[in-house]
Amino acid sequence: DSGVTQTPKHLITATGQRVTLRCSPRSGDLSVYWYQQSLDQGLQFLIQYYNGEERAKGNILERFSAQQFPDLHSELNLSSLELGDSALYFCASSENGWAQETQYFGPGTRLLVL
Amino acid sequence: SQKIEQNSEALNIQEGKTATLTCNYTNYSPAYLQWYRQDPGRGPVFLLLIRENEKEKRKERLKVTFDTTLKQSLFHITASQPADSATYLCALGPNDYKLSFGAGTTVTVRA
Numbered sequence: 001d002s003g004v005t006q007t008p009k010h011l012i013t014a015t016g017q018r019v020t021l022r023c024s025p026r027s028g029d030l031s032v033y034w035y036q037q038s039l040d041q042g043l044q045f046l047i048q049y050y051n052g053e054e055r056a057k058g059n060i061l062e063r064f065s066a067q068q069f070p071d072l073h074s075e076l077n078l079s080s081l082e083l084g085d086s087a088l089y090f091c092a093s094s095e096n097g098w099a100q101e102t103q104y105f106g107p108g109t110r111l112l113v114l
Numbered sequence: 115s116q117k118i119e120q121n122s123e124a125l126n127i128q129e130g131k132t133a134t135l136t137c138n139y140t141n142y143s144p145a146y147l148q149w150y151r152q153d154p155g156r157g158p159v160f161l162l163l164i165r166e167n168e169k170e171k172r173k174e175r176l177k178v179t180f181d182t183t184l185k186q187s188l189f190h191i192t193a194s195q196p197a198d199s200a201t202y203l204c205a206l207g208p209n210d211y212k213l214s215f216g217a218g219t220t221v222t223v224r225a
């Protein structure tokens with residue numbers, strides 16, 4: 001158990017809908033990362049937050065947005081969903097958000113868009 | 115553009131043998147390289163980190179090398195066991211906040 005929690009575990013929705021994925025980092029970790037993993041794309045970095053502020057941005061679509069709250073939990077919002085958004089979404093956390101730090105991954109949310 | 119390439123083929127090996135995985139990169143100057151293990155449907159789990167000024171790192175049956183001239187890291191699992199069957203990801207941290215992952219190599223260890 002990494003100490004990172006993600007909810008929900010599974011999500012089935014329709015195209016055009018909006019969903020919110022939630023992540024709680026390990027106790028003491030200030031930085032949260034979001035990744036998307038699909039069969040043909042591997043693990044793709046989406047966005048990183050550190051202590052409530054956006055720190056780095058990857059290949060995140062404009063339809064997607066995220067935030068980190070004062071209690072350090074984070075939410076990833078996916079809107080106008082398309083079939084191609086079906087994937088595993090992972091949240092990870094690290095202590096200070098530096099690339100050399102170990103990232104602790106949550107169990108993921110499996111999103112299926114029908 | 116920056117590229118990270120891992121063994122494109124899955125690796126099937128006999129129990130007890132050594133598995134060797136490669137991670138090659140281009141257009142990168144990583145200061146750190148990490149290896150993660152991922153089991154199907156689960157999040158990656160950190161295994162080892164090696165810095166650019168380190169040639170080799172070991173942890174139990176795992177060994178990682180890092181050659182910045184060749185732009186390559188090798189990951190070895192010695193005395194492999196069926197429980198080592200998983201996908202192994204390399205990740206590069208080029209001195210900023212972002213960690214970039216390779217696509218991974220799937221290892222299957224036969225009993």
